[in-house]
Amino acid sequence: EDKVVQSPLSLVVHEGDTVTLNCSYEVTNFRSLLWYKQEKKAPTFLFMLTSSGIEKKSGRLSSILDKKELFSILNITATQTGDSAVYLCAAYSGAGSYQLTFGKGTKLSVIP
Amino acid sequence: GAVVSQHPSWVICKSGTSVKIECRSLDFQATTMFWYRQFPKQSLMLMATSNEGSKATYEQGVEKDKFLINHASLTLSTLTVTSAHPEDSSFYICSAPIGGTDTQYFGPGTRLTVL
Numbered sequence: 001e002d003k004v005v006q007s008p009l010s011l012v013v014h015e016g017d018t019v020t021l022n023c024s025y026e027v028t029n030f031r032s033l034l035w036y037k038q039e040k041k042a043p044t045f046l047f048m049l050t051s052s053g054i055e056k057k058s059g060r061l062s063s064i065l066d067k068k069e070l071f072s073i074l075n076i077t078a079t080q081t082g083d084s085a086v087y088l089c090a091a092y093s094g095a096g097s098y099q100l101t102f103g104k105g106t107k108l109s110v111i112p
Numbered sequence: 113g114a115v116v117s118q119h120p121s122w123v124i125c126k127s128g129t130s131v132k133i134e135c136r137s138l139d140f141q142a143t144t145m146f147w148y149r150q151f152p153k154q155s156l157m158l159m160a161t162s163n164e165g166s167k168a169t170y171e172q173g174v175e176k177d178k179f180l181i182n183h184a185s186l187t188l189s190t191l192t193v194t195s196a197h198p199e200d201s202s203f204y205i206c207s208a209p210i211g212g213t214d215t216q217y218f219g220p221g222t223r224l225t226v227l
Contacts, residue, residue, distance in 0.1 A: 032214045042118075042205045042221040043156070048214055088155065098144050098209040098216065104155045 002027040002093050006103035013110055017079050021106045023089030024071040031092040033072050034100065035063055038086045046074070046087075079110045115139055116208050118219035125196055126227055132192045133222045135162075135206030141186035142208035147179075150203045150221075162189040162206075196226040 003026045013019055025033065032050040036043035047056045049065035049072055056063050060079075065072045076083055086107050090100040115138040125131050135145055143164045148156040160181055161169040168181035180192040193200055203223050209216040 034214070034216065036218070042218040045215065045217055050214070092214060098214075099146065099158065099161060100207075100216065102155050 002091070002101040004089055004091050004101050004103040006087075006089050006106050008106060009104065010107040011109070013079055013108070015079060015081060015110055015112050017110075018075065018077045019079060019108060021074040021076075021087050021089075021108070022071065023073070023103055025089075025091045025101075026070060027091045027093035027101060029093055030067070030070075033065055033089065033091045035072070035074050036088040036090065038088055038105070039084075043088055076108075079108075081110050081112060084108055084110045116206065116217045116219040118204075118206060118222050120222060121220060122223040122225075124225045124227065127197055128195055130192055130194045131196055131224060132190055133204055133206075133224075135189045135191070135208070135219050137187045137208045140208075140210050142189075143186060143211065145183065145189040145206055145208045146216075147181065147189075147191050148205045148207065150205060156205065159191075162191075164189075193224065196224070198226045200224065201226045 005024045007022045034048050035046040047063045052067040060077045063074045086105040088105045089103045117136045119134045145162040147159045149159050150156050158171050159174045162181045162183040164183040164186055170176045178194055183189045203221050205221040207216050207218045
């Protein structure tokens with residue numbers, strides 16, 4: 001059974017801290033991994049990672065994939081209160097399938 | 113980025129009635145769309161895969177006669193919750209991958225409350 005595991009499940013940090021969120025996966029015929037940010041509504045797309053070792057970066061957020069060790073990390077530097085959200089990791093499996101397997105998410109709380 | 117819309121954004125209905133939720137891809141065509149349900153403080157749970165021009169594929173434990181899915185066109189999928197019960201109250205979210213890519217966008221979600 002395909003599985004995506006995120007850690008930690010929740011995290012509280014102060015503004016300005018740097019955080020690393022973890023995502024490990026076990027999926028058949030892995031194709032790519034996606035990160036989403038979910039605040040009060042539906043998830044918003046952050047990154048899609050397909051190749052190992054290539055960092056994707058957007059402002060203070062960055063992510064990288066390790067296909068050998070089957071994990072990905074999402075880094076957020078200089079955190080702000082607006083970064084408070086649930087961060088979801090999801091993986092595609094199987095050739096031609098667009099069905100995502102989601103982790104349970106990491107709830108990040110950034111306090112002033 | 114690509115936009116997926118849902119309508120309505122929230123709905124309150126009486127027990128026993130049916131509710132239709134629409135999911136539209138606004139600037140791309142989607143032969144496949146996904147419907148998820150999310151309960152408070154839980155992750156997304158895939159309910160079904162909506163396929164344009166063919167029947168939807170339901171996940172185990174999801175009643176296909178209760179959650180009717182119609183993928184009428186390349187930009188529209190609808191989910192109808194029939195004979196709604198209070199336990200159907202949840203946040204329903206659709207998603208669509210952009211054709212030919214793995215980039216998948218979510219709609220803003222529909223919050224359903226059944227009284």
